[in-house]
Amino acid sequence: MTKLRYERPVIKKLETGMPNKFGTRTEYQPMTHLDGIAVEKLMKDYGSPLFVISEKTIRKTIQKAKKAFKTRYPRVQFAWSYKTNYLNAICSIFHQEGSWAEVVSGFEYDKAISLGVDGKKIIFNGPEKSEEDLTKAIKNDSLIHIDHLDELYTISELAEKQKARPRVAIRVNMDTGVYPMWDRFGFNYENGQAWDAINKIMHSDNMELVGLHCHIGTFMLAPSAYGIAASKLAELALSVQEKYKHEIKYIDLGGGFASKNTLKGAYLPGSDTNPTFDDFAEVISSALLNSNFKQEKLPMLILETGRALIDEAGYLLGSVISNKRSSTGRRNTILDIGVNILFTSFWYDHKITPAQAFTHYSEDTCIYGPLCMNIDVIRESASLPLLNKDDHVVIHNVGAYNMTQWMQFIALRPNVVLIDMDEKPHVIRLRETLDNMNSMEKVPAHLKKFNV
């Protein structure tokens, strides 16, 4: 006789109170396949946990973003934000889609060059650029976005030494009505710092001011703030034109567009409420088109959005290690996915779905990671089907920041697999090994022997 599929016995108290019409639903619907490949097969072939990235989703998303802006504004250029995900394969997809590189360190700059990006199409942002980095960037005619006056003077000196005239922009911070206001990077608009920096550049023969840049925040849920930023930068560019008869070639509005993740504490899921590319494109394009630029003199619009372009393409697959109960009777489930590889679980309530079919019975569960650390919590509360040991789960929207901010902490970092346009898997970053880690360490001779 064929035995019935086992499900652990469960009894759940029915709460009577005000119905919650916005309550998030339980994720009963299993995600058994990713881009046509069975989750079970992926985990069998590449291990658990496992990052999986969909090339199809990346291309579809960047094309959607480009369409949103290009249908509204005539000159648009995207630059891929390396810090969001700088795996070589991922950067290459964005470069194939026409994105320039936006880097914030010498390491990222060298990564872009090593991938074959034309130096002229690298935007070099960030507060820390060494003389060596700047020398390289000047030689390659990259776009250097100046963060502070010390950098401005260094570039001026290096330009003189190299007998070059680097193309520069300044990063401008400003009040766009959002809290907190990001004012630690660049020069302030309202108090005149930005004008001071512009005057210094315009009176120097060593640099060419080609752009104005800002980056007003992260995970921005108010598109209107970008409208204010675009208006202020447009006004600044027009004032430069009027004062110096000098044309600003581009306005770079940075990144910060929210992805479809749900921020912790949000009442409604991000997939239903967060702004779309069209929402952002509408306010930004309107602000620039409604400014006083002549039609033939409209500056190029550069966008450095990262998170919104890659988050949805990333999945993290994992397995259940155990189910247990807390002292208060709450269900706890331990996964083999820790915060060391899912850094964004500190910010988001990531959507988690089972990778196999279940009945409609569910439990409110706290999801823990495998680390021997109290902070290792993936979700404080999630309504999930009755997961058993060794069952598989899929965590959604993990493409941004996790593969750059992850830590080799307690456990080794897992394989990363890309599923290509033909639904074939490729390992794009190998699982770490003990040898990888030990190869970077040295033990002094007197510590090599011990007796325990």
Place this chain on the structure above:
Amino acid sequence: MKLRKNIAVSEAGLLFNPVTGESFSVNPIGIEILNLLREEKTDEQIHSAIMSRYSTDKPTFEKDYQDFIGILKHNNLLESHEETKA
């Protein structure tokens, strides 16, 4: 261990405790266990009945069974030892 006499369990898995007014939902395997408890089956008999019908292993079911019993006790759905003796 025995399920309290006044506890009503529907076939669809709705459990009602008239003393406290609380209602619970129970999944099918849970209903089977509740019915076995009502019939005053021993733990061994319950294990054997479930293992013969479902594809699971002994350690998994034992762990889940203890957890289920714990929740029944927590919600005061089982008769206490003293009540059983009386």
